[in-house]
Amino acid sequence: MNPTTPGPIGERHWAIAEGYIPPDSTDGGDPRLVSHEAACILNAGDKEAHVVYFKDKEPAGPYRVTVPPRRTLHLGFNDLEEPEPIPRDTPYASVIESDVPIVVQHSRLDTRQAALAVMTTVAYAGGGSG
Amino acid sequence: MNPTTPGPIGERHWAIAEGYIPPDSTDGGDPRLVSHEAACILNAGDKEAHVVYFKDKEPAGPYRVTVPPRRTLHLGFNDLEEPEPIPRDTPYASVIESDVPIVVQHSRLDTRQAALAVMTTVAYAGGGSG
Amino acid sequence: MNPTTPGPIGERHWAIAEGYIPPDSTDGGDPRLVSHEAACILNAGDKEAHVVYFKDKEPAGPYRVTVPPRRTLHLGFNDLEEPEPIPRDTPYASVIESDVPIVVQHSRLDTRQAALAVMTTVAYAGGGSG
Amino acid sequence: MNPTTPGPIGERHWAIAEGYIPPDSTDGGDPRLVSHEAACILNAGDKEAHVVYFKDKEPAGPYRVTVPPRRTLHLGFNDLEEPEPIPRDTPYASVIESDVPIVVQHSRLDTRQAALAVMTTVAYAGGGSG
Numbered sequence: 071m072n073p074t075t076p077g078p079i080g081e082r083h084w085a086i087a088e089g090y091i092p093p094d095s096t097d098g099g100d101p102r103l104v105s106h107e108a109a110c111i112l113n114a115g116d117k118e119a120h121v122v123y124f125k126d127k128e129p130a131g132p133y134r135v136t137v138p139p140r141r142t143l144h145l146g147f148n149d150l151e152e153p154e155p156i157p158r159d160t161p162y163a164s165v166i167e168s169d170v171p172i173v174v175q176h177s178r179l180d181t182r183q184a185a186l187a188v189m190t191t192v193a194y195a196g197g198g199s200g
Numbered sequence: 201m202n203p204t205t206p207g208p209i210g211e212r213h214w215a216i217a218e219g220y221i222p223p224d225s226t227d228g229g230d231p232r233l234v235s236h237e238a239a240c241i242l243n244a245g246d247k248e249a250h251v252v253y254f255k256d257k258e259p260a261g262p263y264r265v266t267v268p269p270r271r272t273l274h275l276g277f278n279d280l281e282e283p284e285p286i287p288r289d290t291p292y293a294s295v296i297e298s299d300v301p302i303v304v305q306h307s308r309l310d311t312r313q314a315a316l317a318v319m320t321t322v323a324y325a326g327g328g329s330g
Numbered sequence: 331m332n333p334t335t336p337g338p339i340g341e342r343h344w345a346i347a348e349g350y351i352p353p354d355s356t357d358g359g360d361p362r363l364v365s366h367e368a369a370c371i372l373n374a375g376d377k378e379a380h381v382v383y384f385k386d387k388e389p390a391g392p393y394r395v396t397v398p399p400r401r402t403l404h405l406g407f408n409d410l411e412e413p414e415p416i417p418r419d420t421p422y423a424s425v426i427e428s429d430v431p432i433v434v435q436h437s438r439l440d441t442r443q444a445a446l447a448v449m450t451t452v453a454y455a456g457g458g459s460g
Numbered sequence: 461m462n463p464t465t466p467g468p469i470g471e472r473h474w475a476i477a478e479g480y481i482p483p484d485s486t487d488g489g490d491p492r493l494v495s496h497e498a499a500c501i502l503n504a505g506d507k508e509a510h511v512v513y514f515k516d517k518e519p520a521g522p523y524r525v526t527v528p529p530r531r532t533l534h535l536g537f538n539d540l541e542e543p544e545p546i547p548r549d550t551p552y553a554s555v556i557e558s559d560v561p562i563v564v565q566h567s568r569l570d571t572r573q574a575a576l577a578v579m580t581t582v583a584y585a586g587g588g589s590g
Contacts, residue, residue: 326455
């Protein structure tokens with residue numbers, strides 16, 4: 071086995087049923103420790119991935135991002151501004167669609183109480199009609 | 201790629217093998233920081249989802265909830281009352297069935313000791329006979 | 331949709347690649363807060379599940395447990411004694427096989443430092459030759 | 461059901477879209493509590509697994525490891541040196557390829573703030589062209 075570069079891996083339709091940006095932080099002034107949530111997207115193929123992100127509330131989104139070939143994008147939900155920010159302290163869910171195969175992993179850092187907490191899961195991959 | 205709304209995504213049968221509502225909390229009076237567990241359900245399709253939730257103990261359930269089209273429901277296991285509450289400090293497991301495809305993610309917030317902890321995973325999706 | 335009981339769900343072959351029982355705890359005398367690891371097994375079908383659990387080290391196991399129909403078993407790896415206990419502070423991995431479909435979720439509670447941490451994931455389900 | 465050893469389980473192509481080695485630790489001098497990240501690899505089959513690990517940045521990798529039959533390897537991303545170390549405090553992603561089926565689970569220990577946090581998920585398994 072002697073590969074030189076990985077090939078494409080993943081699927082085009084993903085969903086994250088859990089979503090919540092904690093309203094508070096005990097970050098001590100370190101912006102990396104602000105409570106936040108992200109979809110980590112890997113495009114392991116040779117073509118640019120054009121990714122569309124929908125929040126579940128009817129008028130929100132789509133948000134659009136591009137992931138270059140053989141690169142990852144840690145899409146911070148806290149940082150989305152267009153077409154509208156994601157409200158804090160409010161449950162939501164996400165559907166993510168891409169024109170090429172990608173892999174999506176969902177993570178949250180929660181520092182509402184002193185001493186951080188983290189969680190992660192690979193998102194659900196499956197059929198869609200996008 | 202120019203989608204306007206996401207289509208249905210997910211499956212109709214889900215299971216969560218891990219279940220435990222911690223009996224204590226260090227919530228400092230903030231109800232959002234009470235130790236709790238939830239199944240986050242996303243219905244990304246156009247039809248209402250009628251969801252049935254079973255606990256593993258024989259006489260418990262079914263619990264019934266409805267998730268509107270293109271909406272998420274963060275189903276707090278702490279809050280279930282009918283047909284009976286879920287006991288604290290007791291291992292359990294869950295089967296979730298829907299008449300349309302949904303996505304289910306399992307999360308827990310544990311504040312038994314000062315400084316919260318969180319965990320999450322996409323639930324197991326697979327065949328069922330419901 | 332009007333089900334009365336869920337049917338079988340899951341698969342017969344599972345694997346947990348991550349395994350580690352932390353050697354220390356800050357449990358304050360509460361046995362539930364001792365650092366531990368578990369495989370949570372759900373048998374949602376009508377037949378008893380006879381489950382065999384292998385640790386990766388050659389001579390260890392199999393461990394055998396039975397999960398009654400429509401019940402969950404939170405199999406604490408800390409508590410296994412026969413054929414041998416699982417050593418603390420030592421990476422390991424697990425293969426779990428059952429004669430009927432089950433669902434397996436892996437969880438760890440870590441209280442080495444004050445303020446607990448938890449993590450969970452649905453185990454890997456896939457083909458096997460057991 | 462009376463197995464004596466488990467058979468092969470898993471897939472040959474895996475991806476971890478989330479990657480981040482926290483830059484700080486509150487480890488109190490215990491090397492096991494340094495913030496770190498790992499891919500836990502299980503080779504449950506009878507043949508040696510030759511595993512290739514790619515980071516997403518173009519010139520990085522491949523890293524090569526071997527997992528003996530019926531053994532696990534907890535591959536610490538902190539410890540990789542050849543062809544180059546993985547920078548701290550920098551998002552990355554991983555593709556893992558093997559010549560025989562393996563199971564990959566992704567975990568992180570984060571001790572940037574006092575009181576550790578842990579997270580885990582089974583990696584994404586799927587088609588590749590390696």
